[in-house]
Amino acid sequence: MINTDQDTIAAISTPIGEGGISIIRVSGEDALTVVNPLFKGKDLTQVATHTINYGHIINPTDHQVADEVMVSVMRAPKTYTKEDVVEINCHGGLVATNRILQLVLTHGARLAEPGEFTKRAFLNGRLDLSQAEAVMDLIRAKTDKSMDVAMHQLNGDLSNLIRQFRQDILDVLAQVEVNIDYPEYDAVEEMTSQLLREKATDLQQHIQGLLKTARQGKVLRDGLATAIIGRPNVGKSSLLNTLLHEDKAIVTNVAGTTRDVIEEYVNVEGVPLKLIDTAGIRHTDDQVEKIGVERSRQAIKTADLILLLIDQSRPLSAEDKDLIELTKGLARMVILNKTDLPTALDLAELKQLVGDDVIIKTSIANQSGMQELGAAISHRFFNEGIEAHHNDVLITNARHISLLTQAEQALGDVLAGLNDGLPVDLVQIDMTTAWNLLGEITGDSYQDELLDQLFSQFCLGK
Numbered sequence: 001m002i003n004t005d006q007d008t009i010a011a012i013s014t015p016i017g018e019g020g021i022s023i024i025r026v027s028g029e030d031a032l033t034v035v036n037p038l039f040k041g042k043d044l045t046q047v048a049t050h051t052i053n054y055g056h057i058i059n060p061t062d063h064q065v066a067d068e069v070m071v072s073v074m075r076a077p078k079t080y081t082k083e084d085v086v087e088i089n090c091h092g093g094l095v096a097t098n099r100i101l102q103l104v105l106t107h108g109a110r111l112a113e114p115g116e117f118t119k120r121a122f123l124n125g126r127l128d129l130s131q132a133e134a135v136m137d138l139i140r141a142k143t144d145k146s147m148d149v150a151m152h153q154l155n156g157d158l159s160n161l162i163r164q165f166r167q168d169i170l171d172v173l174a175q176v177e178v179n180i181d182y183p184e185y186d187a188v189e190e191m192t193s194q195l196l197r198e199k200a201t202d203l204q205q206h207i208q209g210l211l212k213t214a215r216q217g218k219v220l221r222d223g224l225a226t227a228i229i230g231r232p233n234v235g236k237s238s239l240l241n242t243l244l245h246e247d248k249a250i251v252t253n254v255a256g257t258t259r260d261v262i263e264e265y266v267n268v269e270g271v272p273l274k275l276i277d278t279a280g281i282r283h284t285d286d287q288v289e290k291i292g293v294e295r296s297r298q299a300i301k302t303a304d305l306i307l308l309l310i311d312q313s314r315p316l317s318a319e320d321k322d323l324i325e326l327t328k329g330l331a332r333m334v335i336l337n338k339t340d341l342p343t344a345l346d347l348a349e350l351k352q353l354v355g356d357d358v359i360i361k362t363s364i365a366n367q368s369g370m371q372e373l374g375a376a377i378s379h380r381f382f383n384e385g386i387e388a389h390h391n392d393v394l395i396t397n398a399r400h401i402s403l404l405t406q407a408e409q410a411l412g413d414v415l416a417g418l419n420d421g422l423p424v425d426l427v428q429i430d431m432t433t434a435w436n437l438l439g440e441i442t443g444d445s446y447q448d449e450l451l452d453q454l455f456s457q458f459c460l461g462k
């Protein structure tokens, strides 16, 4: 296979569409010699590094001006990729941006693959693998909290922890080697297995602790999936709109207004929620509504939290009772809405049906009860310990979870081997396996296929 890691690459690094400014990023040995002949202004090969330079991009063949631009020149190695980087800042818009990209591509650069700039940052040693993954998490972050988690990972907090684990394993393996080389001392075998046992137990506990953060990490990254459930017309879409401070979902007094599931991200009292407004659940012969109802049932199954809305201005209906039954045992909060209207519901009966679940009274129309609802959500969230590790490292990535799980198992094998009295050199193998698995998280050991697969999920231009 031809190695293309030395090519000079180019891509549009800003979203495609109308905007104030667009950036075409060029990286590689020839970045300057590719862009310079297209630039009318200062001689870019002569300007100081890390300067931005005003001028025009021209087509050298017909001398037509493509756009008025600012060009940043950043020479290796202090750049994002550690290669020479040139960034052309042009007017935002499809035409100018594509024109310039085309010119760059026909004058010596090739189109970058998705994530290729960041891949080079990794290959050239500026980032490790978990930091490169954090770059993508940053871009995808939907809440402040998930941005913070990704930022910590980009800063190397996870990498440092993993490196420490690996160093500990190396130290113990080195000690074991020394012991094996000097078998004349008494009880050396005893000491060696004691050493291995202590370290394996200690690391196993650390890794188990990390794996515990994974669920929390997922919530912080993706938001707590919160399904708003209830029969038609109870005020589900009104609740979504109120929490969002935006008229996102259609609200009418017609039962069956919402037909499809609507998802929106919102922060409630510091809790990142992925709110899911659903179609009111009832029996219906309407084809479209039927599908919506089916999707609502699906949303119940996958939700982390269920907000069950009930209209307290009406008696509990059979549909309400069905929904109470359907959501029984799930993480659920009951919201009694329309408290601005006279009460027609039998509260004692409801309490009997929902047991110990939190019940919150609201009038979404009058914005009352919203603070209580926010407080109840954050109380529930933080009391479940979601925030407990908030200054520590959080695991958010499926690849990391899988590798940590395997490493934890390898350490379990170390302990089992010691208990079964296996020879130390066999136990060492499991210890080394744990060391290798941890190394895959930071990319200290990796395979090319992994890199291709990982970076191909990135955005173009990143």
Ligand SMILES: Nc1nc2c(c(=O)[nH]1)N(C=O)[C@@H](CNc1ccc(C(=O)N[C@@H](CCC(=O)O)C(=O)O)cc1)CN2
Residues within 6 Å of the ligand: 023, 077, 078, 079, 080, 087, 126
């Ligand atoms: N125009 C522009 N804005 C951008 C980026 C970019 O590439 N271009 N970034 C891209 O994602 C982010 C900033 N991240 C960056 C991270 C490291 C380096 C860098 O040059 N690092 C060098 C030297 C740092 C220094 O001068 O001290 C290094 O670490 O060796 C640049 C950008 C967000 N904003």
Ligand SMILES: Nc1nc2c(ncn2[C@@H]2O[C@H](COP(=O)(O)OP(=O)(O)OP(=O)(O)O)[C@@H](O)[C@H]2O)c(=O)[nH]1
Residues within 6 Å of the ligand: 230, 231, 232, 233, 234, 235, 236, 237, 238, 239, 250, 251, 252, 253, 254, 255, 256, 257, 258, 259, 278, 279, 280, 281, 337, 338, 339, 340, 341, 362, 363, 364, 365, 366
């Ligand atoms: N009086 C009163 N009316 C409310 C309150 N909350 C919502 N409504 C009204 O109830 C009606 C239904 O509200 P929606 O938010 O569309 O109800 P929904 O549960 O999303 O209904 P479907 O999408 O049909 O399942 C609208 O006319 C709202 O204005 C409230 O607290 N008090």
Ligand SMILES: [Mg+2]
Residues within 6 Å of the ligand: 236, 237, 238, 249, 250, 257, 258, 278, 279, 280
């Ligand atoms: Mg609705």
